[in-house]
Amino acid sequence: MFDVLTPLPADPILGLSAAYKKDTNPNKIDLGVGVYKDEQGRTPIMNTVQKAQRILLETEDSKTYIPQQGVQGFIDGMLQLILGQGHKALIENRIAAVQAPGGCGALRILAELIKRCDGDTTVWVSDPTWANHIPLIGNAGLNIKTYPYFDKTSASIKFDEMADCLKQVKKGDVVLLHGCCHNPTGADLNKDQWNTVLEIAQQTGFIPFVDIAYQGFGDSLEEDVYGVRLLANSLPEVIIAASCSKNFGLYRERTGLAVMITETPAIASITQTQIQSIARGIYSMPPSYGGALVDIILNTPDLKTEWMQEVTDMRERMKNLRKLLVDKLAEKGASKDFSFVNQQKGMFSFLCISPEQVEKLVNEHSVYLVSSSRVNIAGISLSNVDNLAEALVKVL
Numbered sequence: 001m002f003d004v005l006t007p008l009p010a011d012p013i014l015g016l017s018a019a020y021k022k023d024t025n026p027n028k029i030d031l032g033v034g035v036y037k038d039e040q041g042r043t044p045i046m047n048t049v050q051k052a053q054r055i056l057l058e059t060e061d062s063k064t065y066i067p068q069q070g071v072q073g074f075i076d077g078m079l080q081l082i083l084g085q086g087h088k089a090l091i092e093n094r095i096a097a098v099q100a101p102g103g104c105g106a107l108r109i110l111a112e113l114i115k116r117c118d119g120d121t122t123v124w125v126s127d128p129t130w131a132n133h134i135p136l137i138g139n140a141g142l143n144i145k146t147y148p149y150f151d152k153t154s155a156s157i158k159f160d161e162m163a164d165c166l167k168q169v170k171k172g173d174v175v176l177l178h179g180c181c182h183n184p185t186g187a188d189l190n191k192d193q194w195n196t197v198l199e200i201a202q203q204t205g206f207i208p209f210v211d212i213a214y215q216g217f218g219d220s221l222e223e224d225v226y227g228v229r230l231l232a233n234s235l236p237e238v239i240i241a242a243s244c245s246k247n248f249g250l251y252r253e254r255t256g257l258a259v260m261i262t263e264t265p266a267i268a269s270i271t272q273t274q275i276q277s278i279a280r281g282i283y284s285m286p287p288s289y290g291g292a293l294v295d296i297i298l299n300t301p302d303l304k305t306e307w308m309q310e311v312t313d314m315r316e317r318m319k320n321l322r323k324l325l326v327d328k329l330a331e332k333g334a335s336k337d338f339s340f341v342n343q344q345k346g347m348f349s350f351l352c353i354s355p356e357q358v359e360k361l362v363n364e365h366s367v368y369l370v371s372s373s374r375v376n377i378a379g380i381s382l383s384n385v386d387n388l389a390e391a392l393v394k395v396l
């Protein structure tokens with residue numbers, strides 16, 4: 001049976017991690033996979049997660065199945081975090097939601113749900129978007145098209161072109177938007193641009209699908225959800241996929257949330273049964289552990305306050321690293337102005353250099369990044385920034 005299969009190339013990002021591990025250069029730098037790192041290059045367990053683990057160890061008294069929708073305290077806490085307390089759709093009971101195995105799991109089951117509603121739906125994604133959006137949505141059998149988003153030459157969002165394209169999207173089609181900290185570019189819509197996206201959605205009738213995987217890594221936990229709250233407040237239907245991998249550091253615990261804001265409470269109830277049946281047909285129910293930890297953190301006031309500070313610390317560290325890199329590049333006489341890196345948000349930046357220059361960085365300088373020139377800002381440190389800036393200056 002299996003002899004008919006042909007080998008596939010390694011995932012470009014995960015393959016890069018493997019190549020980095022093999023490299024014996026002591027000065028190698030890993031800017032590939034999107035994982036937060038501290039100054040020592042470690043991805044530590046957050047303090048609040050450690051505290052929640054201890055609480056869970058003491059209080060969890062069974063390993064029986066959890067309800068199909070997941071840990072209810074997790075769902076309620078996350079909805080409040082994303083939509084804010086007393087959000088209109090929450091009060092009106094127009095929300096269906098399930099815990100999912102990571103943001104990826106949420107994206108996938110939501111894509112399956114869109115297909116159940118209408119198999120001919122096209123999902124519009126930004127050009128570029130996070131590479132995994134394409135298989136997660138496309139493998140559900142949906143059509144995918146792209147809307148213009150980022151101009152590498154000016155290192156900025158091509159908003160006019162984006163808006164013109166979205167105006168052509170037909171009613172009922174779905175537009176995938178990054179809630180904040182756009183992956184891979186780090187270039188986010190400003191408030192005016194979100195307002196325009198809302199107006200276009202109101203005119204055309206497209207359904208926004210917001211992927212929010214980095215809440216708190218951009219400007220703040222509140223400011224980063226401006227767009228998703230705006231859409232959720234003003235439109236009858238919005239789809240949201242959220243991830244706790246980054247802002248709770250729960251990568252391997254596969255902790256995410258799938259949210260469907262619907263037109264009426266009755267439709268929300270029906271949608272809840274449908275999304276649960278989709279999950280049942282794939283993995284039955286989500287893993288409990290990560291959701292249980294987030295439930296404890298978000299629903300214990302002291303822990304929540306401490307967690308918010310931990311998120312702030314990670315965000316501020318990445319902001320400082322951006323500035324450090326930009327300053328070092330200028331200091332070392334880079335022939336290109338990289339100041340745009342300071343305007344970008346979250347964990348990623350596009351350096352806007354060519355694939356050939358990236359290849360040189362990897363092969364000649366042991367600086368590992370994907371060919372699009374996306375870098376994980378958290379991979380920079382006080383100890384490697386000089387080497388990184390020098391290597392960049394050399395390949396320019």
Ligand SMILES: Cc1ncc(COP(=O)(O)O)c(C=O)c1O
Pocket residue numbers: 034101102103104105130178183211212213243244245251254255256
């Ligand atoms: C834009 C975006 N969405 C969703 C995810 C999903 O993450 P996870 O499945 O690890 O929760 C990621 C992870 O890198 C991401 O960058």
